[in-house]
Amino acid sequence: MRKKIYITAGYNTISLGTGRKEFHPKKPRPGLEHYIKEAGEATLKLIGGAQNVDETVISNFNASQYNKQANLPGYAPFVDEKLKYKPSTRVEGACGSGGMAVATGIKFLLSDESDVILTLGFEVQNTVKAVYGADILATAGWWKDRKDGHAHFFPGQFSDRAGSYYEKYGREETRSAMVRWYKNAIENARLDPTAQEYHNSDFDLEKMADIKPNGKMFVDNLTVLDCSKVSDAASALAIMTEDGLVRCGIDKKDTVEIISFAQAEDDITTQPEDPTRLITTEKVVKVALEKAGITKEQIGTVEAHDCFSIAGIMATEAIGFAELGKGPEYVLKGNTAHDGEVPFNTTGGLIGWGHPVGATGVHQAVTIWQQLTGKAADAQIIISETRPYGMTINMGGDDKTVTCIIYKKAE
Amino acid sequence: MTYDERLSNVSILGAAGKMGSGILLLTAVEMADLSFKKENENQTFILNAIDVSDKALAGLVDYIRVQARKIAEKKIVFLRDAYSENRSLAYNDEIIDEYIAKVLSVIRPSTRIENTFNSNVIFEAVNENPELKIKLFKQIDENSDTSPWFFTNTSSVPISYLDEKTELEGRIIGFHFYNPPAIQKLVELINGKDTLPELNDFALEYAKRLRKFIVHSNDVAGFIGNGHFMRDALFGIKLLNDLKSDYGFAEAVYVVNKVSQDFMVRPMGIFQLVDYVGVDVCKYIMTVMDPYFESEDLHSDLLDQLFDREVKGGQNSDGSQKDGFMKYEKGRISAIYDFYNSEYVDVATIAEKMDSLIGNYPDNHIMWKEIIKVRDRTELLATYFKNLDSLDSLGAKVAKEYMNATRAIGLKLVEQNVAKTGKDVNDVMLTGFFHSYGPINDFLPWEEL
Numbered sequence: 001m002r003k004k005i006y007i008t009a010g011y012n013t014i015s016l017g018t019g020r021k022e023f024h025p026k027k028p029r030p031g032l033e034h035y036i037k038e039a040g041e042a043t044l045k046l047i048g049g050a051q052n053v054d055e056t057v058i059s060n061f062n063a064s065q066y067n068k069q070a071n072l073p074g075y076a077p078f079v080d081e082k083l084k085y086k087p088s089t090r091v092e093g094a095c096g097s098g099g100m101a102v103a104t105g106i107k108f109l110l111s112d113e114s115d116v117i118l119t120l121g122f123e124v125q126n127t128v129k130a131v132y133g134a135d136i137l138a139t140a141g142w143w144k145d146r147k148d149g150h151a152h153f154f155p156g157q158f159s160d161r162a163g164s165y166y167e168k169y170g171r172e173e174t175r176s177a178m179v180r181w182y183k184n185a186i187e188n189a190r191l192d193p194t195a196q197e198y199h200n201s202d203f204d205l206e207k208m209a210d211i212k213p214n215g216k217m218f219v220d221n222l223t224v225l226d227c228s229k230v231s232d233a234a235s236a237l238a239i240m241t242e243d244g245l246v247r248c249g250i251d252k253k254d255t256v257e258i259i260s261f262a263q264a265e266d267d268i269t270t271q272p273e274d275p276t277r278l279i280t281t282e283k284v285v286k287v288a289l290e291k292a293g294i295t296k297e298q299i300g301t302v303e304a305h306d307c308f309s310i311a312g313i314m315a316t317e318a319i320g321f322a323e324l325g326k327g328p329e330y331v332l333k334g335n336t337a338h339d340g341e342v343p344f345n346t347t348g349g350l351i352g353w354g355h356p357v358g359a360t361g362v363h364q365a366v367t368i369w370q371q372l373t374g375k376a377a378d379a380q381i382i383i384s385e386t387r388p389y390g391m392t393i394n395m396g397g398d399d400k401t402v403t404c405i406i407y408k409k410a411e
Numbered sequence: 412m413t414y415d416e417r418l419s420n421v422s423i424l425g426a427a428g429k430m431g432s433g434i435l436l437l438t439a440v441e442m443a444d445l446s447f448k449k450e451n452e453n454q455t456f457i458l459n460a461i462d463v464s465d466k467a468l469a470g471l472v473d474y475i476r477v478q479a480r481k482i483a484e485k486k487i488v489f490l491r492d493a494y495s496e497n498r499s500l501a502y503n504d505e506i507i508d509e510y511i512a513k514v515l516s517v518i519r520p521s522t523r524i525e526n527t528f529n530s531n532v533i534f535e536a537v538n539e540n541p542e543l544k545i546k547l548f549k550q551i552d553e554n555s556d557t558s559p560w561f562f563t564n565t566s567s568v569p570i571s572y573l574d575e576k577t578e579l580e581g582r583i584i585g586f587h588f589y590n591p592p593a594i595q596k597l598v599e600l601i602n603g604k605d606t607l608p609e610l611n612d613f614a615l616e617y618a619k620r621l622r623k624f625i626v627h628s629n630d631v632a633g634f635i636g637n638g639h640f641m642r643d644a645l646f647g648i649k650l651l652n653d654l655k656s657d658y659g660f661a662e663a664v665y666v667v668n669k670v671s672q673d674f675m676v677r678p679m680g681i682f683q684l685v686d687y688v689g690v691d692v693c694k695y696i697m698t699v700m701d702p703y704f705e706s707e708d709l710h711s712d713l714l715d716q717l718f719d720r721e722v723k724g725g726q727n728s729d730g731s732q733k734d735g736f737m738k739y740e741k742g743r744i745s746a747i748y749d750f751y752n753s754e755y756v757d758v759a760t761i762a763e764k765m766d767s768l769i770g771n772y773p774d775n776h777i778m779w780k781e782i783i784k785v786r787d788r789t790e791l792l793a794t795y796f797k798n799l800d801s802l803d804s805l806g807a808k809v810a811k812e813y814m815n816a817t818r819a820i821g822l823k824l825v826e827q828n829v830a831k832t833g834k835d836v837n838d839v840m841l842t843g844f845f846h847s848y849g850p851i852n853d854f855l856p857w858e859e860l
Contacts, residue, residue: 129484131484131487131503131507132503132504134503135502135503135504138502146501146502147498147501148495150488150491151487151488151490151491151503152487152488201781202781202784203777203781203782203784203785203791204785207785207786207787208784208785215488216488216489217488218488
């Protein structure tokens with residue numbers, strides 16, 4: 001990168017939805033303004049106030065349908081009046097919006113246009129029931145595929161992927177690994193008070209999750225526990241140049257440095273070339289590692305886009321930790337667990353922490369920032385000297401809009 | 412007549428009531444689903460919703476609209492398939508709206524009994540009053556052109572008795588839904604001694620299509636469900652009477668209710684269940700059942716007295732719980748009725764006094780709402796009850812006595828030939844009452860108790 005870029009001042013609201021004690025589908029809930037304000041204000045406070053911010057990047061997937069609200073850049077001055085008349089940009093790449101927001105912020109800094117960016121992602125999905133939310137989420141795929149797609153469109157897409165994977169590499173071990181993925185997700189979520197599954201007290205997680213998918217009720221190859229959550233939440237962070245750090249009075253020890261980032265896009269009108277692989281993710285990880293000048297063996301923790309457990313497992317292969325078809329074994333050996341070789345999704349990921357679509361990529365960056373700066377509290381993992389890097393992979397649609405970012409604690 | 416033809420014209424009596432509206436909903440949905448079949452393209456489906464109250468019928472359509480939406484939402488996978496050829500319906504909401512319209516289109520609300528005279532099937536869900544049922548059946552049968560089959564939702568009146576009084580000659584069957592019919596999986600199916608085999612076959616097909624879980628009960632008043640529940644409640648009242656002199660009335664209610672819920676790992680305590688069903692309803696069912704059991708006294712003075720004092724339980728029209736043995740706030744117990752002073756006492760005060768006497772939960776205790784999620788829970792329960800057995804606290808003692816009694820009730824239902832097997836009793840309690848285990852089990856050393 002042509003200059004050093006840092007992130008700091010990360011903040012997550014709680015992820016509200018099924019699983020949280022506060023959540024009751026029939027009771028009124030806070031709206032999008034609540035989440036935007038809470039996350040935005042928290043980050044601004046940590047960087048000395050909104051006067052220090054040059055511009056804002058807001059990520060969101062589909063407030064137009066979930067909340068009947070568009071023109072989202074207008075929420076920047078709503079967070080703080082000192083952002084009035086400053087630039088604000090909304091980015092959208094479905095579930096990959098948050099990663100896109102961080103990448104966009106980085107690019108704005110690299111363009112010398114700004115030194116301090118407020119990045120804020122949010123989604124408030126519980127305004128509609130899941131069965132209608134499925135239609136909204138389906139817009140992350142090609143609209144012409146909707147009619148012949150599954151009622152639960154994206155679970156249907158990834159169920160097909162899982163089915164192909166079972167066929168090619170064996171059903172039993174893959175299902176076991178998916179069950180393990182779920183268990184890890186919930187156990188990690190129990191370590192983070194903001195996580196949607198933080199209150200989960202289920203007795204025997206593996207037993208719970210070890211159920212046979214039922215295509216008559218849901219999809220053929222996944223159970224609902226293989227799916228990410230429907231969530232209301234926002235995450236925010238600040239992205240800065242060295243000058244920005246000085247302006248905000250931020251100590252480098254409270255920051256992580258962006259070592260590299262990569263974005264890749266696949267054609268939304270096409271189906272995956274090989275349903276057992278996340279090819280766009282493979283590409284984007286490869287570029288990010290090359291740009292960082294490091295190898296995957298130096299990655300100490302990953303926030304992967306486990307919109308479905310099978311996608312999490314495929315991500316271990318896309319990064320190269322496991323050979324193709326060996327992701328299940330890699331997971332079952334405990335490598336991705338909280339105390340594993342490369343802890344994945346240390347606060348629960350999309351299945352355990354939650355998946356407020358447009359916020360997820362920002363939340364992932366916040367989690368890595370917490371882990372690398374020792375701010376992860378009960379969820380803290382040990383970052384070794386040989387594996388000092390963190391990685392986030394944020395995916396929009398069915399492996400279409402993907403961002404990979406590599407981080408390291410600033411020196 | 413095929414299943415589809417027979418179901419093409421049905422009437423429901425008491426359609427606006429709690430049970431009737433649920434049966435109406437499920438039948439309307441079933442008719443809508445049948446109409447998807449190619450061979451039914453030209454078949455008109457008619458579902459007469461008959462009730463005495465015009466006002467109630469007016470609200471009924473709204474109820475069906477809301478409930479049909481919930482059902483449609485749950486079966487969206489099926490619906491997308493059913494509407495796959497209609498290219499104009501691409502989104503779930505469009506498909507659901509279309510389906511709701513289809514469900515509503517079969518229903519014809521009316522207060523006029525004459526509308527039932529062309530129906531092939533009459534479903535009765537009126538008050539649990541044998542004379543009323545008999546009168547309606549006779550009136551319809553005398554005027555009908557179709558010699559209809561009669562389904563009764565009675566939970567206590569023997570089918571053979573109704574058959575005999577109405578001279579239907581076997582054209583009647585007991586089809587006892589649990590409340591609410593749209594949610595509860597269990598149906599008790601009761602053949603009278605002359606019930607036509609083809610009617611039984613049709614009932615089985617209908618239950619299967621509605622995805623109901625059938626337990627066959629013999630034709631003995633109260634059948635299995637109320638046969639167990641009424642005696643279970645009477646035993647709870649007996650324990651209450653045993654304990655009240657030592658601890659006070661409200662305190663004893665608290666103990667028995669808490670033990671029967673938490674220590675016995677049930678979804679609700681026995682007095683909460685009586686309140687839920689209604690003190691008045693329980694009293695009435697006992698009255699219907701009692702004459703059929705000469706060696707037993709299926710009757711409670713306490714329920715009579717509570718009824719006289721207008722302490723009746725049951726639910727308000729919005730589904731909230733009315734005051735009974737206990738008072739409820741947002742579904743939680745907030746106070747307990749003190750019989751001696753005719754007033755409700757704050758539950759926290761009683762809990763403070765009684766919880767230490769009841770004692771801690773035995774080791775390995777798991778709350779009902781947790782354990783019900785575990786499919787293979789026998790081992791977990793066995794470990795827990797073993798620990799319970801080793802304790803001598805008030806809670807453990809009451810629990811053991813109660814479990815012994817409920818087991819005896821279950822065994823007696825088999826002995827009296829109400830249930831064919833112990834499994835049928837357990838199935839009813841598991842599926843109709845959501846117990847986490849059946850009353851007939853090996854969890855405690857029964858011989859020693």
